[in-house]
Amino acid sequence: MTRIAPPPLTDILVHLRQIPFLTNLSETALNMLALQCPLRVLAQAEILFREGDPGGSLYVVLDGEIEITHSLDATLVTFGSITAGDFFGEMVLFDDAPRSGTARAARPTLLLEIQNQTFYRLLHSNPQITDDALRLLTRRLRAANALRLEELARQNSALARANQQLQENYRATLNALSAALDLRDQATQGHSQRVTAYTLLLAQALGTPEGEYEALRLGALLHDIGKIGVSDAILRKPTTLTPSEWAEMQKHPEWGAALIEHIDFLRGAHDIIIAHHEHYDGSGYPYGLRGEAIPLGARIFAVADVYDAVTTFRPYREPMAPHAAAALIRAQTGTKFDPRVLVAFEKVLPEMIRVMYASFAG
Numbered sequence: 001m002t003r004i005a006p007p008p009l010t011d012i013l014v015h016l017r018q019i020p021f022l023t024n025l026s027e028t029a030l031n032m033l034a035l036q037c038p039l040r041v042l043a044q045a046e047i048l049f050r051e052g053d054p055g056g057s058l059y060v061v062l063d064g065e066i067e068i069t070h071s072l073d074a075t076l077v078t079f080g081s082i083t084a085g086d087f088f089g090e091m092v093l094f095d096d097a098p099r100s101g102t103a104r105a106a107r108p109t110l111l112l113e114i115q116n117q118t119f120y121r122l123l124h125s126n127p128q129i130t131d132d133a134l135r136l137l138t139r140r141l142r143a144a145n146a147l148r149l150e151e152l153a154r155q156n157s158a159l160a161r162a163n164q165q166l167q168e169n170y171r172a173t174l175n176a177l178s179a180a181l182d183l184r185d186q187a188t189q190g191h192s193q194r195v196t197a198y199t200l201l202l203a204q205a206l207g208t209p210e211g212e213y214e215a216l217r218l219g220a221l222l223h224d225i226g227k228i229g230v231s232d233a234i235l236r237k238p239t240t241l242t243p244s245e246w247a248e249m250q251k252h253p254e255w256g257a258a259l260i261e262h263i264d265f266l267r268g269a270h271d272i273i274i275a276h277h278e279h280y281d282g283s284g285y286p287y288g289l290r291g292e293a294i295p296l297g298a299r300i301f302a303v304a305d306v307y308d309a310v311t312t313f314r315p316y317r318e319p320m321a322p323h324a325a326a327a328l329i330r331a332q333t334g335t336k337f338d339p340r341v342l343v344a345f346e347k348v349l350p351e352m353i354r355v356m357y358a359s360f361a362g
Helices: 009-017 027-036 116-125 127-186 191-205 210-221 225-229 243-249 252-260 264-275 296-310 322-331 339-361
Strands: 039-042 047-049 057-072 075-083 102-115
Touching: 009 027, 009 057, 009 102, 027 116, 039 057, 057 127, 075 127, 102 116, 116 127, 191 210, 191 296, 191 339, 210 264, 210 296, 225 252, 252 264, 264 296, 296 322, 296 339, 322 339
Parallel strands: none
Antiparallel strands: 039 102, 047 102, 057 075, 057 102
16 A cells, blocks of 8 residues: 655645645744644545534645545535645635535545634734635635536436436337237227327317326327237127127226326326226216216317227228218217317318328328
């Protein structure tokens, strides 16, 4: 292990003279300070003080290097290094608060420790250095705060980038899952993407706050996730379902809601998943909800879902033309559909038709 021998007094005086507010001290005062202050020798990686420890001294680095770190939201942040001729720990001169950082020797280090009372006596007997000391300490305080703000901004930026990447990964995973559900259920690509686009168009026409769009998007993408629990024999059956088969099919909203129940970021999808087969007149399932007891997102989605279902091919029928599908929705408004949503549907129908044609063109 590398060791540092205590330096002669002349070397200590050289380092003390490098500190701006000590340069105007007399030779006698500077010698007294050097003789009164104890030396501290630290091995590499040895800790001088820890964050939260009581403070009572500032330190001058005579040789070696001190690294200052701070714990920020469980992350260790390095604020910088103090090398020979510089000093640190000056905050204890202003208050009795615990240390705001941890001081560790980056390599074998020799320090001169100036205790508070020694420093105060120095100021009392040499008032001419007070102004210089206060100016310097204030500048260092501001620089330290600026460094901390810069580091915090950097960490926040890194966190924002990581969060954005995580959201993109979530979205890609959900898109892949919804596409797989489409293929299993209807052998029709793009169903979930189209009904999501239709749902957001309808929501916008209704004046739905933008803050609710993500919940609508998730619900539309995952509306049929509960069909994972429905057998292929029922899901792909080209003829009418038997009563028992229909009873199994009608369980998929509850199965879907149960699947996402404990996934925090999917909870916004719950309303559409559980209620997208409820009818405005109370004749739907699984709970027979009526009117505005049905969540608005589910009422919006019901129109989007039926429009897409009847305008795309199914094994048991040919697709309807868009205006024929619109006529069907008008005819079922007040029974299956909310009249308010019909008004929005009429406004955005041309855009929905463009989305539909673009989907199949792609």
